[in-house]
Amino acid sequence: MYHRVADLDVDPWELAVTEEHFESQLRHLAVEWNPTPLRSIALERPLLTRGRPKVAVxxxxxxVDNLERAVPILERYEIPATIFITTDTIDRPGEFWWDRLEHIFLATADLPPHLPDEAAALLGDNPVVGSADLAAVQAGPSWRAWEPYQHPRHGLYRRLWQALFDCAGEERTRVIDTLSVWAGHRPEGRGSHRTLDRAQLVELAAHPLVDCQAHSTDHSPLPTLTAADQLTALRDSRARLEALIGGDIYGFAYPHGAISPATLRLAAEAGYTYCCTTHTGPVHRSTPDHAIPRCGVGDWAAPEFEAQLCRWWGGEG
Ligand SMILES: [Zn+2]
Structure with a gap:
């Protein structure tokens, strides 16, 4: 499971792999493994062919870096990839909400002294913000969101991230829009964090190595919604993506990997043939179709990538 091929100064969720590492990782997959479309692994399940384990990217x-940076490397090694698309940013250009939050609190030195009321209300208090030395915020080994805070800005970022994760999609958009204006940011966002526009999505989806499938409209974690709203969200995601690129959408990746037993049942009811979680592990013959695990790939050089793959495969790789 990848998200980005990019070189970022700040990457609190470890979403980016550099081009150099992505290339060496794919070279290893092409030589030692059996790169296969995800659909085949999810639905057919013979997991070994000619002694080499199947793997899907x-x-x-x-x-947008999926199209501009990942695709040329996928082409070089003829490796197929499934790309799960969140559609709201196709319709409304700008950064994803978690990137906008990172831009505000981890990459903007001067902020007003207090949060805007909407954000303070979400937190239940109004901590002091103001200016920060970005060298200190971003210092040392890049801070990750699951690590202890090294700077007050990390704490603010993490608390607001959780509050926005927990609230409804419209409120999340309203609060992040308010925060962006408060921080003096432009709605179109940073060039380094661009999302696909419609023409780019159509180009990506038409690529013979790429299969675009659904990843919700607004990236809301499904278990935070009522059952009726989860079903609507699952159906809307497929309908919106089908309207954008045509064809038949049958796969889904749960936003944030968030699932509940009801979510798995509703995903089947919404008509998806398979769905992916972010749980780490290999796919077994008995893995449920609507809870396909994946392994998150970090920004690793080839030796660490190889060691992780073998660990994930259970020592058989
Ligand atoms: Zn996502």
């Missing part, structure tokens, strides 16, 4: 979200 996936990307989530729909960053």
């Amino acid at each position: 996936t990307f989530d979200d729909g960053y």
Whole structure:
């Protein structure tokens, strides 16, 4: 499971792999493994062919670097990839909400002294913000969102991330829009964090190595919604993507990997043939079609990537 092929200064969720590492990772897959379309692994399940384990490459979200940087490397090694697309940013250009939040709190030195009321209400208090030394915020080994805070800005970022994760899609958009204006940011966002526009999505979806499947409209974690709203979200995601690229959409990746037993049942009811989680592990013959695990690939050089693949495969790789 990948998200981005990019070189970022700040990457709190470890979403980006550099081009150099992505290339060496794919070279290893091409030589030692059996790269296969995800659909074949999810639905057919013979997992070994000619002694080499099948592996599928996936990307989530729909960053423009998937088209501009990942595709040329996929072509070089003739490796297929499934790309799960969040459609709201296709319809409304700008960064994903988690990137906008990172831009505000981890990459903007001067902010007003207090949060805007909407954000303070979401947190239940109004901590001091103001200016920060970005060298200190971004210092040392890049801070990851699951690590202890090294700077007050990390704490603010993480608390607001959780509050936005937990609230409904429209409120999340309203609060992040307010925060962006408060921080003095432009709605179109940074060039380094561009998402696909419609023409780019159509180009990506038409590529013979690429299969575009669904990843929701607004990236809301499904278990935070009522059952009726989950079903609507699952159906809307497929309908919107079908309207954008045509064809038959049958696969889904759960936003943030968030699932509940009801979510799995509703995904089947919504008509998806398979769905992917972010749980780590290989696919077995008995793996449920609507809970296909994946392994998140970090920005690793080839030796670490190889060691991780073998660990994930259970020592048989
Ligand atoms: Zn996602």
